[in-house]
Amino acid sequence: MNRQQYIAIGAALVLFLAMYFGCETRPAQVRNLEKSRSLSLEVTGIENLMQEARKKLSASDLASLDALTSSMANDSLATLEMLSSKWYELGQAAIAGHYAEQLADIRKDESSWSIAGTTYLLGLKSATDEKTRQYCKAKALSAFEKAISLNPGNVDHKINKALCFVELPDEGNPMQGILQLRELNQKHPDNVNVMVQLARLALKTNQLERAKERLQQALEREPDNKTANCLMVETLDALGDKVNAAKYRERCKK
Numbered sequence: 001m002n003r004q005q006y007i008a009i010g011a012a013l014v015l016f017l018a019m020y021f022g023c024e025t026r027p028a029q030v031r032n033l034e035k036s037r038s039l040s041l042e043v044t045g046i047e048n049l050m051q052e053a054r055k056k057l058s059a060s061d062l063a064s065l066d067a068l069t070s071s072m073a074n075d076s077l078a079t080l081e082m083l084s085s086k087w088y089e090l091g092q093a094a095i096a097g098h099y100a101e102q103l104a105d106i107r108k109d110e111s112s113w114s115i116a117g118t119t120y121l122l123g124l125k126s127a128t129d130e131k132t133r134q135y136c137k138a139k140a141l142s143a144f145e146k147a148i149s150l151n152p153g154n155v156d157h158k159i160n161k162a163l164c165f166v167e168l169p170d171e172g173n174p175m176q177g178i179l180q181l182r183e184l185n186q187k188h189p190d191n192v193n194v195m196v197q198l199a200r201l202a203l204k205t206n207q208l209e210r211a212k213e214r215l216q217q218a219l220e221r222e223p224d225n226k227t228a229n230c231l232m233v234e235t236l237d238a239l240g241d242k243v244n245a246a247k248y249r250e251r252c253k254k
Contacts (some may be wrong), residue, residue, distance in 0.1 A: 046098045053092045093123035094136050110150040113191055117143030124167050137168045155191050158184055192218045196228050211235045
């Protein structure tokens with residue numbers, strides 16, 4: 001071959017390599033299918049949870065769920081509410097959260113996102129396997145972020161977000177949730193819910209005097225706060241102070 005032919009072959013090779021490595025060579029149908037599979041990973045996850053849960057249900061519970069699902073076209077909002085409630089009643093908070101999230105995605109209001117996040121948070125607390133816990137944590141955080149974006153002034157959403165990290169800390173950052181709660185306490189020193197959550201954590205880690213102090217602060221502001229009164233009973237019982245514990249027991253029962 002002469003010099004011109006070598007140049008032509010070289011140019012063709014360069015063009016081929018550029019097209020192969022620099023351009024998308026997969027057919028559009030294949031690319032769309034792969035994209036669809038990627039987007040459906042999350043759906044497949046919830047479907048797997050449902051499949052596993054359904055194996056443990058009675059025939060009557062399965063019939064109720066199937067009847068609700070088949071009625072979705074008639075009133076989707078009401079059906080989503082009932083499905084979420086039914087799955088929660090059956091002890092499947094992660095699946096209940098899925099339907100609460102769908103409802104929030106339709107309504108797009110603060111309250112709905114808060115309910116979805118709280119339901120997933122309950123799923124995070126009750127789940128025993130790591131995959132479900134990670135799923136619930138990610139979903140809860142997303143829902144609380146949306147609630148916060150709609151109402152940044154609502155401290156409860158930020159408390160619940162912090163509790164996600166308390167329940168399941170990010171790897172290498174075990175104090176993340178506790179530090180977030182402490183920061184909220186500094187910014188909102190009169191917020192009773194923050195005090196109660198910090199007291200609960202102190203009690204959980206056997207810091208009884210610290211828990212008592214937090215609860216006293218909370219009850220000074222809200223004497224009839226049921227959660228604070230019940231935690232105070234538990235704290236004083238652990239301290240061996242049965243006499244003072246009795247003073248809070250009646251308010252705990254209300």
